[in-house]
Amino acid sequence: MIRTVESEPHASPPVLAAYSYCEAVTGRQARNFAYGIRLLPTPQRRAMSALYAFSRRVDDIGDGELAHDVKVARMEETRALLTRIRAGEVDEDDIDPVAVALTHAAGAFPIPLGGLDELIDGVLMDVRGETYETWDDLKIYCRCVAGAIGRLSLGVFGTEPGARGVDRAPEYADTLGLALQLTNILRDIREDAVGGRTYLPADDLAKFGCSAGFSGPKPPEGSDFAGLVHFEVRRARALFAEGYRLLPMLDRRSGACVAAMAGIYRRLLDRIERDPEAVLRGRVSLPGREKAYVAVRGLSGLDARHATRRAVRRRA
Known part of the structure; x- marks a missing residue:
């Protein structure tokens, strides 16, 4: 669990653009969260924004107006994307900025990405109306x-x-x-x-x-x-x-x-x-x-x- 911020891999322009997108999502949709993470060093702040943007995507699927079966399908697509991120299979020129940023963050920090699988499981509980x-x-x-x-x-x-x-x-x-x-x-x-x-x-x-x-x-x-x-x-x-x-x-x-x-x-x-x-x-x-x-x-x-x-x- 112990690591230094200085160990963060170099962030290329496409990765920085992806992080900027995630930070914009965080600032727009998570005011309380944004107030906290602004206190972090830049690499950590970016990584937290990437985590938030992915989590926000999951929540938006659960809270949306889609039919039940469509929500479940979208959740499984998101889980499949998470599997690709975990395997480092998302290139920095991928069209999905959240996937790009989270892949980079997971390479920079020992993030237990299985927690995002748990988040998907929890939002599926909402979808089922538990x-x-x-x-x-x-x-x-x-x-x-x-x-x-x-x-x-x-x-x-x-x-x-x-x-x-x-x-x-x-x-x-x-x-x-x-x-x-x-x-x-x-x-x-x-x-x-x-x-x-x-x-x-x-x-x-x-x-x-x-x-x-x-x-x-x-x-x-x-x-x-x-x-x-x-x-x-x-x-x-x-x-x-x-x-x-x-x-x-x-x-x-x-x-x-x-x-x-x-x-x-x-x-x-x-x-x-x-x-x-x-x-x-x-x-x-x-x-x-x-x-x-x-x-x-x-x-x-x-x-x-x-x-x-x-x-x-x-x-x-």
Whole structure:
């Protein structure tokens, strides 16, 4: 897992153009993610953009208006492309800039590309319209669509030589992905419901009288919606606390990137906790200036040190 940024192979003009395309996709469609990766050295930032652009393609197939069978076929085509990328069979003059960039990134960093197979598996769960009875069931989905992204990202970041407990770094990266995904699920409750999707475990919905769903801007009559949200917020916070153990294992700028992205989502969680019904009225978000502030704190190490202290207290 340990490597140096300087080991990145030379990037030719076609490869640089492919990376530029991926960075444009990332900046346009992943504002929170983009705020974090701008803290990375250029080679790592490019590689993360390539990972995002490929992941975005998979998500767009799952979220699109295509017929079920067409979506499944497109997913399998994408999986076949991933097999070619893994084998290094994509030339730099290929017409697909995402494939070109990801092939180069996989040659520069020890990225566990099998995580993208997991992402495809997770999005196929969406295509099939799967629902989840328990948190253990939902965790399987979250590990595919978010935990895998954490482990892929760790392949780009690498770990610090001699870092204590480094063998558990993939586990912590995975857990941090779960924390981010659960926050996403809370933020998007209304949007997902309108789209016919329910992610929160049926057991939790029943416990708080919310099995009727969230088709409107108000909670189901007689439900304890605030109790449901606060219950899931506590679960997400516990995941963040566990996942933050990754931070001391990363170099300063990789740690800043992770702290910034996680910090943005933790602040979203704070807003959701303060006003649970806000997620039924629209998408909860942070203004750009607050995201920039979180990024600065991440680069200064403030959020990383604070989060690490909290993780240590929790472990104790």
